[in-house]
Amino acid sequence: MEKMCHLINSSSTWGFHLMCLLCLLTVRGVHGSQCALGLYTPGRTWPQGDISLEYGQTLRIYCILDDTLMGSRLNSTNSTDLVFLRNGREMESEYVSVINETTIVLHVEKPEPSNDMYYCKLRVNNGYEPRYEAVCLNKVTIGFKPEKPLNFTCVSQNWENLICTWVPAPNHVTTRFSLGYQLPGRAGGRSTFNCPESNSDQLLPPNTCMWDALTDPSYRMVHENFKFLLRAENLLGTNLFTYQFHHWANVIPAKPVGLSIVRKTSSSALLHWNIPYPMGAFPPGLYHKVSYQSEWDDPKKWETKYIKTGSCDEEKYFDLSDLPYANAAYNVRVFSKSALAVDEDKWSLSSDLKFRTAATLPGQSPKTILGTFETVVKRSSRDVYVYWQAIPSYLENGDNFTYEVYTVEEDGKLVNLKPDEITKTYAMFKEISLNSDFKFQIVAMNCMGVSERKSTIYVPSENQRPKEPTEITKIAFDGGLFELSWDSTFSTDILNYTIFRCENNRDRPYQCSGYLDWITVTPNTKTYNITVPDETKLYQFAVAANTDRGSSGMAWAPCTVIHNSVIGKMNSIWVNNVDSSLIEIGWKLKCSDRTDSVNGFILYYCPIEKPKYHNNCKGSKLRKIVPGDRNTIRGVVDGLKPYTTYMLSIAVLTKNGEGPHSDSIFATTLEAAPSSPQNVIATVTGTSMTVEWKPPSDLNGVLRYYTVHYSREPKGYNQQIKINNRTVVRDLEPNVVYNVSVSACTVLCGKRSSDILVRTETAIRNGSDTARPKSDVADKDEKHQKQSRYLRLNTISAYVDDKKCLSIQRQVKKAQQLANLAQEKAAKAMDSYFESCGKPVGSDFDH
Numbered sequence: 001m002e003k004m005c006h007l008i009n010s011s012s013t014w015g016f017h018l019m020c021l022l023c024l025l026t027v028r029g030v031h032g033s034q035c036a037l038g039l040y041t042p043g044r045t046w047p048q049g050d051i052s053l054e055y056g057q058t059l060r061i062y063c064i065l066d067d068t069l070m071g072s073r074l075n076s077t078n079s080t081d082l083v084f085l086r087n088g089r090e091m092e093s094e095y096v097s098v099i100n101e102t103t104i105v106l107h108v109e110k111p112e113p114s115n116d117m118y119y120c121k122l123r124v125n126n127g128y129e130p131r132y133e134a135v136c137l138n139k140v141t142i143g144f145k146p147e148k149p150l151n152f153t154c155v156s157q158n159w160e161n162l163i164c165t166w167v168p169a170p171n172h173v174t175t176r177f178s179l180g181y182q183l184p185g186r187a188g189g190r191s192t193f194n195c196p197e198s199n200s201d202q203l204l205p206p207n208t209c210m211w212d213a214l215t216d217p218s219y220r221m222v223h224e225n226f227k228f229l230l231r232a233e234n235l236l237g238t239n240l241f242t243y244q245f246h247h248w249a250n251v252i253p254a255k256p257v258g259l260s261i262v263r264k265t266s267s268s269a270l271l272h273w274n275i276p277y278p279m280g281a282f283p284p285g286l287y288h289k290v291s292y293q294s295e296w297d298d299p300k301k302w303e304t305k306y307i308k309t310g311s312c313d314e315e316k317y318f319d320l321s322d323l324p325y326a327n328a329a330y331n332v333r334v335f336s337k338s339a340l341a342v343d344e345d346k347w348s349l350s351s352d353l354k355f356r357t358a359a360t361l362p363g364q365s366p367k368t369i370l371g372t373f374e375t376v377v378k379r380s381s382r383d384v385y386v387y388w389q390a391i392p393s394y395l396e397n398g399d400n401f402t403y404e405v406y407t408v409e410e411d412g413k414l415v416n417l418k419p420d421e422i423t424k425t426y427a428m429f430k431e432i433s434l435n436s437d438f439k440f441q442i443v444a445m446n447c448m449g450v451s452e453r454k455s456t457i458y459v460p461s462e463n464q465r466p467k468e469p470t471e472i473t474k475i476a477f478d479g480g481l482f483e484l485s486w487d488s489t490f491s492t493d494i495l496n497y498t499i500f501r502c503e504n505n506r507d508r509p510y511q512c513s514g515y516l517d518w519i520t521v522t523p524n525t526k527t528y529n530i531t532v533p534d535e536t537k538l539y540q541f542a543v544a545a546n547t548d549r550g551s552s553g554m555a556w557a558p559c560t561v562i563h564n565s566v567i568g569k570m571n572s573i574w575v576n577n578v579d580s581s582l583i584e585i586g587w588k589l590k591c592s593d594r595t596d597s598v599n600g601f602i603l604y605y606c607p608i609e610k611p612k613y614h615n616n617c618k619g620s621k622l623r624k625i626v627p628g629d630r631n632t633i634r635g636v637v638d639g640l641k642p643y644t645t646y647m648l649s650i651a652v653l654t655k656n657g658e659g660p661h662s663d664s665i666f667a668t669t670l671e672a673a674p675s676s677p678q679n680v681i682a683t684v685t686g687t688s689m690t691v692e693w694k695p696p697s698d699l700n701g702v703l704r705y706y707t708v709h710y711s712r713e714p715k716g717y718n719q720q721i722k723i724n725n726r727t728v729v730r731d732l733e734p735n736v737v738y739n740v741s742v743s744a745c746t747v748l749c750g751k752r753s754s755d756i757l758v759r760t761e762t763a764i765r766n767g768s769d770t771a772r773p774k775s776d777v778a779d780k781d782e783k784h785q786k787q788s789r790y791l792r793l794n795t796i797s798a799y800v801d802d803k804k805c806l807s808i809q810r811q812v813k814k815a816q817q818l819a820n821l822a823q824e825k826a827a828k829a830m831d832s833y834f835e836s837c838g839k840p841v842g843s844d845f846d847h
């Protein structure tokens with residue numbers, strides 16, 4: 001040991017050093033002037049060794065340097081270099097005082113209850129850094145005299161043993177306990193049955209005693225009361241505690257044995273069990289507790305029955321009656337306890353049993369109401385969905401549970417009609433008659449048979465069936481609130497509406513096959529708020545209008561609109577109607593965008609540059625606001641230019657602002673009447689007039705022709721149609737005032753230009769000064785190029801179109817025939833012809 005300590009001493013690890021010190025102190029006796037025997041330290045403490053104090057006493061420890069060392073090894077140190085440490089931390093100087101050159105003292109007035117290690121050390125300053133050398137140490141325990149244990153309890157398991165435990169009060173001073181019991185009265189005399197030595201194969205936890213038939217002393221089970229004596233002692237004192245113990249009230253029986261069902265019905269079960277040995281002979285007897293629950297109950301809730309009669313039986317029967325659910329799994333637990341026991345914690349463990357009640361007829365028939373059906377009308381037949389409210393599963397009361405269509409009556413006569421599909425909520429009949437009314441009877445059925453009551457659904461024939469509500473909109477708010485709205489302005493005889501709510505795992509268009517519920521509302525209701533029972537589930541909604549002729553049947557809300565949702569780009573937009581100055585466009589909001597926050601729509605439009613190649617706006621985009629709501633489906637932009645291609649798009653206007661623009665669509669306005677031709681000039685001769693003009697400034701379409709209007713009072717107007725911008729009007733009377741105007745025509749004719757008044761000359765002008773076509777501008781189809789212009793009969797005949805011209809033509813022919821006739825005469829006749837009948841061609845007339 002010494003050797004080891006020297007070895008450790010030379011190391012700088014304090015922990016080992018101290019451990020070593022501790023060993024020495026406890027194992028060996030210590031010489032008065034040394035810390036520990038054989039241990040080479042520079043001093044000692046006083047008192048030596050372990051110190052135990054009662055809480056409240058003062059702790060005082062001296063640390064004394066060995067003065068024989070003063071002159072030698074530690075010649076430069078004295079008591080000012082001594083320090084006290086508690087659990088490794090230096091004590092504050094207020095607790096330490098120097099007595100003389102060799103001695104200091106630690107003084108703590110009233111240390112807290114604790115168990116601490118105190119060290120005295122010497123600061124040695126040799127060279128650069130100070131080092132601490134151990135002087136001595138004390139283990140100090142501050143505590144109390146033995147106190148009453150916190151919990152002292154004794155319990156007998158199945159009347160076969162007795163186990164006592166206690167929890168010592170907290171105390172740093174180690175306390176030893178010894179327990180024994182005495183029997184009351186004369187029976188026990190003065191002898192005490194002490195805590196038996198716990199045998200090695202059954203190790204008990206500390207502060208526990210156990211007596212049974214095999215221990216010495218043994219368990220005295222036949223005595224109702226015991227007195228326990230608990231003796232506690234420690235360094236500071238001794239104490240004795242006594243406990244009166246009601247033995248039989250603290251016997252906890254083993255769990256009941258052989259729990260079984262003797263017989264059962266759909267609402268009861270007869271239970272049987274045995275009392276475990278030796279409790280059948282327990283003098284006070286037992287109470288029993290039967291707890292049970294069904295698969296439909298809250299798993300935390302148990303129904304409980306108590307049996308406090310016949311306490312000394314060996315076996316028990318108990319009839320569990322009035323069970324609410326047939327064909328249901330039940331759990332039963334049976335407990336027992338001493339009839340004398342007071343506390344609930346004295347119940348035994350339970351014997352558990354599972355059983356199922358017997359099946360019976362369904363407990364309810366499916367519920368229906370006027371209107372629990374939906375019709376899908378086709379051309380010559382209809383599909384009918386007959387709905388009902390499923391009965392709660394706990395009333396199904398038997399296996400193989402289904403719903404059945406029991407009977408079908410068509411126009412009052414029983415028919416053999418089987419549904420094409422049947423689910424837990426509806427039966428579907430495909431392609432049944434439009435013109436018959438139907439009555440369906442629905443029943444619930446299980447392995448035991450059919451529900452007693454039958455539910456009836458009446459579906460009127462199509463011509464009798466009231467029209468179902470339209471525009472059914474379902475808006476989802478937070479917290480499971482839905483606003484349902486609909487329209488049925490077309491019907492006047494509605495007595496009330498039924499609103500249906502159907503739980504389903506998918507929204508429309510999936511047919512709902514979950515639990516259906518409904519409420520009826522007054523006929524003036526058009527909006528109704530419903531809060532659903534479970535926010536996390538999906539519900540479909542339908543509305544039926546009821547009149548005294550029957551119900552319209554259900555009309556489902558096609559989708560769910562989220563309140564205040566952001567509306568996306570509209571993509572269903574088309575041109576309804578186009579005119580020359582307006583375009584009507586139509587659109588359809590996506591079902592889920594039909595929110596109540598729609599305030600209107602904005603139509604954006606602009607004429608575009610070159611329709612085929614560029615879809616660029618000519619100028620800036622124009623907008624037109626169409627006030628409305630989610631049901632608005634069309635809007636008109638007007639004041640447009642005719643015969644112009646426009647690019648249009650639309651955005652939804654909501655309370656939250658404007659949505660994104662839709663993709664663009666294009667439409668071209670129709671042609672309109674053009675504006676009047678401009679710069680109309682009329683030049684006259686005696687019987688003809690040349691009218692020229694410039695095209696209208698706004699064509700508004702494809703120019704088809706012009707109309708030249710000329711008149712002479714009181715004669716009506718005459719017209720001449722030309723696509724050119726000039727014409728010659730003939731057959732006028734000389735020296736007359738004519739009123740001339742021109743209009744242009746596309747598909748429509750525009751306004752006439754303002755009137756020009758011209759007077760024809762008094763006599764027909766002869767001579768070569770009258771304009772006439774030259775040969776080089778003659779018709780290009782001319783086949784007889786080499787003929788002189790005076791002989792071009794082909795050309796002439798091509799333009800002949802009235803009597804006078806014909807006669808002139810004849811004259812020309814005559815002149816030709818009489819080839820020798822004077823050239824002058826022929827030329828005059830030609831001139832006359834051209835002046836009145838010839839078609840003016842090309843630039844010949846331009847100057």
Ligand SMILES: *[C@@H]1O[C@H](CO)[C@@H](O)[C@H](O)[C@H]1NC(C)=O
Pocket residue numbers: 071072073074075076
């Ligand atoms: C003790 O003191 C003497 C003289 O002052 C000195 O020579 C010696 O080294 C010292 N011894 C120790 C262990 O410090």
Ligand SMILES: *[C@@H]1O[C@H](CO)[C@@H](O)[C@H](O)[C@H]1NC(C)=O
Pocket residue numbers: 067099100101102103
């Ligand atoms: C110092 O004081 C202690 C305690 O009072 C005493 O036992 C010791 O003899 C004293 N030593 C010196 C050198 O005075």
Ligand SMILES: *[C@@H]1O[C@H](CO)[C@@H](O)[C@H](O)[C@H]1NC(C)=O
Pocket residue numbers: 076077078079080098100101
């Ligand atoms: C201890 O020694 C220091 C010098 O090393 C000296 O100043 C002091 O007075 C001494 N203390 C006592 C109590 O002798």
Ligand SMILES: *[C@@H]1O[C@H](CO)[C@@H](O)[C@H](O)[C@H]1NC(C)=O
Pocket residue numbers: 150151167
């Ligand atoms: C003592 O018993 C009481 C109730 O009887 C219990 O709440 C407490 O935890 C027990 N104390 C100890 C230390 O076991």
Ligand SMILES: *[C@@H]1O[C@H](CO)[C@@H](O)[C@H](O)[C@H]1NC(C)=O
Pocket residue numbers: 399400447
């Ligand atoms: C339930 O139906 C199955 C098959 O459809 C059948 O095998 C079974 O026997 C039926 N159970 C009862 C209790 O009728």
Ligand SMILES: *[C@@H]1O[C@H](CO)[C@@H](O)[C@H](O)[C@H]1NC(C)=O
Pocket residue numbers: 477481483527528529
């Ligand atoms: C339904 O609830 C919404 C949101 O709270 C509310 O704005 C609306 O006015 C309610 N409608 C009816 C008919 O109560």
Ligand SMILES: *[C@@H]1O[C@H](CO)[C@@H](O)[C@H](O)[C@H]1NC(C)=O
Pocket residue numbers: 370495496497520546547548549550
């Ligand atoms: C609703 O109207 C029907 C007749 O169409 C009537 O039979 C029913 O009693 C009415 N329900 C309520 C709650 O007023």
Ligand SMILES: *[C@@H]1O[C@H](CO)[C@@H](O)[C@H](O)[C@H]1NC(C)=O
Pocket residue numbers: 692693694695725726
């Ligand atoms: C008639 O139209 C042609 C082109 O079609 C044009 O060159 C000419 O200037 C026009 N004449 C008048 C008088 O406007």
Ligand SMILES: *[C@@H]1O[C@H](CO)[C@@H](O)[C@H](O)[C@H]1NC(C)=O
Pocket residue numbers: 713739755757
């Ligand atoms: C020419 O026609 C216009 C339009 O009909 C008419 O108002 C005007 O009086 C006419 N002028 C003459 C001189 O006939």
Ligand SMILES: *[C@@H]1O[C@H](CO)[C@@H](O)[C@H](O)[C@H]1NC(C)=O
Pocket residue numbers: 763764765766
């Ligand atoms: C026009 O010619 C005819 C017949 O040649 C003649 O009688 C008449 O006087 C002429 N008129 C004028 C104005 O030259």
